[in-house]
Amino acid sequence: MRLLDWYIGRTLLASIFLVLLVIVGIDVVSVFIDESGRLSESYTFLEMSAYIALTVPGRLYEFIPSAALIGSLVGLGQLATASELTIMRGAGVSIARLVVVVMKYALLVALVGFVLGEVVAPPAEQLAENRRALAQSAPGGLAGRYGIWNREGDSYLYFNAVESETALRGVLLVQLDERRRMIASLGAQRARFAGDHWVLEDVVKTDFSSWETTRTRAETLRWDTGITPRLLTMEVVSPERLPLIDLQRYSHYLQQQGLDADDFEIAMWRKLLQPASIAGLVLVAIAFIFGPLRDGTLGLRIFAGVLVGVAFQISEDLLGPASLVFGFPPLYAALTPVLLCIGVGLVLLLRTR
Incomplete structure (x- = not known):
């Protein structure tokens, strides 16, 4: 029985891996074409290639659920086309047993995805975004294409790029009064984190009053704030590419x-529920193979997998913003598509008995 389990698992894993490579390869080519239009003297072909390579782990993590669905349809479909599933069932292997075997390897895929999403992708993504921002920022300028805004109380912070773990480039601070009127702005070429405060370098300060503005310059200036480099680097990367612990910390900071x-809470729940998402999509694939797609062609199975994957993704994309608009908990937005997949899969499987 172990040999049979390994045979099914090997076929399944090979199909999922191949589908994942194809999907990510298409996505990488699309990004390559898009980034080619941004090449410049500073953002060279080598920098662009490094950026794309560093974002590959995040893209792998993003497409693992879709690859698990389509790969399961392809792999199990091959077994069904060759009548191997029929022979297994004739030998006394139940559908429930086959489901358990497939789910075991699906959870292995989910584990690989978890490692990618928690350990490999976040630092690579942050490095990629920082390198691109530095390459595309104008030397000596305070504005860039990929700058980030942040807020603490009545102070607003903009930074152009992260040079290192403790240094920022192109910093702009805007201070408002109780009536939300600008009272001062600080522009600095760089900022260094000194443990419990920031040191702004090459500073231009502008004070605003009702009748005049006053501009002063300083080599360095101390800035006391609770904003740490770790919090700022979290702003560089989209919430979906952050590890769970950072999502939890930054959500708490934003609430304070x-x-x-809500965006970060939705991303946190989606990451937590991704193994369940993969299990639900694979369950749908199993139900299709033993049901309507038992005698279908490879093209039909791939088309069905793409259709279900797109429907799953659309439901996630719709429910996320809907939770922001209508105010229902982010957990519901992340959990609903997963429960729908599992429910559809179970209903279809029960109908095959």
Whole structure:
């Protein structure tokens, strides 16, 4: 029985891996074409290639659920086309047993995805975004294509790029009064984190009053704030590419500042529920193979997998913003598509008995 389990698992894993390579390869080519239009003297072909290579782990993590669905349809479909599934069932292997075997390897795929999403992709993604921002920022400028805004109380912070773990380039601070009127702005070429405060370098300060503005310059200036380099690097990467612990910490920080943290909470729940998402999609694939796609062609199975994957992705994309608009908990937005997949899969499987 172990040999049979390994045979099914080997076929399944090979199909999932091949589908994942194809999907990510298409996505990488699309990104390559898009980034080619941004090449410049500073953002060279080598920098662009490094950026794309560093984002590959995140793309692998993003497409693992879809690859698990389509790969399961292809792999199990091959077994069904060759009548191997029929022979297995004739030998006394039940559908429930086959489901358990497939789910075991599907959870292995989910484990690989978890490692990618928690350990490999986040630092690679942060490095990629920082390198691109530095390459595309104008030397000596305070504005860049990929700058980030942040807020703490009545102070607003903009930084152009992260040079290192403790240094920022192109920093702009805007201070408002109780009536939300600008009272001062600080522009600095660089900022260094000194443990419990920031040191701004090459600073231009502008004070605003009702009748005049006053501009002063300083080589360095101390800035006391609770904003740490770790919090700022989290702003560089999209919430879906952050590890769970950072999502939890940054959500708590945003809530302390009175800011909306729903995007980060939705991303946190989606990451937590991704193994269940993969299990639900694979369950649908199994139900299709033993049901309507038992005698279908390879093209039909791939088309069905793409259709279900797109429907799953659309439901996630719709429910996420809907939770922000209608105010229902982010957990519901992340959990609903998963429960629908599992429910559809179980209903279809029960109908095959």
